[in-house]
Amino acid sequence: MTGTEPAADERLRRWRLVLGGGDGADGTGRALTGRDAAMDRTLDAVYGAPGAPGARGAAGAREGQRGAGLGGSAPQVARWLGDIRTYFPGPVVRVVQRDAIERLGLAAMLVEPEMLEAVEPDVHLVGTLLSLSRALPETSRETARTVVRTVVRDLESRLAARTRATVGGALDRSARVSRPRHRDIDWNRTIRANLKNYLPEHGTVVPERLVGYGRAARAVTKDVILAIDQSGSMAASVVYASVFGAVLASMRALDTRLVVFDTAVVDLTDALDDPVDVLFGTQLGGGTDINRALAYCQSRITRPTETILVLISDLYEGGIREEMLRRVAAMRQAGVQCVVLLALSDEGAPAYDREHTAALARLGVPAFACTPDLFPEVMAAAVERRPLPVPG
Template structure:
């Protein structure tokens, strides 16, 4: 990088108020594209610039001007930078209300933090913007679904199918590892291979023997990102015949959203982000849903800021675990994956032998595979904690 290029970068970082200083140093000449970048950044980070003054009567920012600005961002900067800048625009310039304008929603780069904000404001969305809001949420769902669906299906199907075998022959269904282990005594030194006496095949699990997954999801204000990931995971699992899935949302009240699991967008719009927290009441409701404890995975997904009966909550978790249910506590994540939770409550739950950790979305398939296989999740939780520290 030449000295001139370095100077231009510093000029863009420091903003237009530094132009006089650079002129005194001999001056620099920004390209046309760099001038556009400078103006776009100045609207958010400059001392005096902004979006005010284009609404006709009255003061305040202009939705059309912001929409044009957002369009410029997408042509000038990489996608990752666009999401950072537009989030700063919403927070630093107090533009949350403009998220509800159709022109804004159509130009926003899909971003999970903005989707969380939009879900929290969904009850205030005017009729003219409802379709645009739904399309914006759909973009996020599609992105996360592409990230997770195939791996979750692979992990769950591979694990559950290994639990049962069939005598119906099918080359694609051969369980090679199990077949080899059961026929090691049939090894032929002359041929250097195993001659199996019996071949074992995977079988579909009968409905009466299905696994049951219950997702108990906190919908308090800090839970936006976690709610999005939980909803998409729930819908993927609900579409699999080997699993029965229930989704329960709670604040100080309980909402059973299981019937909305056919469509992750419908499920997301069923949540009411921003209420209080009564984990004890929600677990009491979920206990009534359990049919076969030994084949039930219970996920408590929460920031653990309990506003109800903390002692009762801990007793219910302990009782659930003692009955044979696999209990997992997933901590709230925010700001791109950082955990947010009540540390004291997390420690109390962990002391019961329940794994408590924040799980990156990309690791959900691994988590499900280990949980269905009956593996100890302590090592997995420790690995997640190490990733957080890094």
């Protein structure tokens, strides 16, 4: 046997798993046994289901072929969830799990505690649970909170430190005094800022620009309002925004308010010390009235020039469009720093209202999708009133 034969056999094995094909080898000439056969049955339950694309991925279609399916039994589904965690790493489990919920209509089964204990927690699962939160029986509610808290803690561990460092640095820079009194001069920063004015013949630096210490006597330097669209398409954005809201609320130099809205407006600021409480205070789905939400936010602004308003919405407005735009224009004119994020997630460019996006751009308010990793930079730019890092 040559060295190329094991590699070729492994390629056939992988293609066989990709193509599926039930008892037949689907043209590969490679039959599956043992662990591979069990793995194939697990995948076929989702990707070989009636009406689903047959090939796993973009490899083709097997029209009319019935797959194993998962039936209507919660215990059976729970066992299947355990199987995929046995055969695949976490990132793959989350993809297959999400596909199963979407393709096979398993959302209703997530009210069962045994199902919730078997799933792999991720942002999309949290979104599904939040959409079902009103339907969860008491026996499942605490398990659901445990699942949500697991995801929230993971996000906080990944995002909190960098957000505090990035936004905190921007707050420090924006608070420095450009014309300080003599006792308020920060000499270390002043020297660094004026090194280009060093005069070697005199052995000194000419301090063309003085840098003062921050306004320590003023505890809060910026007011932040996060206004989050809780329509069904914004589920992942709601999860990330709730975590970021809690992180920003923990920073003493910020006064952070968090508002969620559909056709009604709910202020969840008092729950910001626990993002899980914030998330269970939302109600995903329903219509959208951005104008009403902006009216509420506008009524809470007391220091326009020190306020950052972050609207997270796909801009599909069900309220009064012209009034929404007038409110944004009025807040901009008053000095409010307005930021519009079409999504706050890892999913890329979402579906959004292009007409409203263009209208906001004409008002000087860019609207763009933002990943969680970019959000701290966006907030830092808003704090310092410099151009936002809009993705290309």
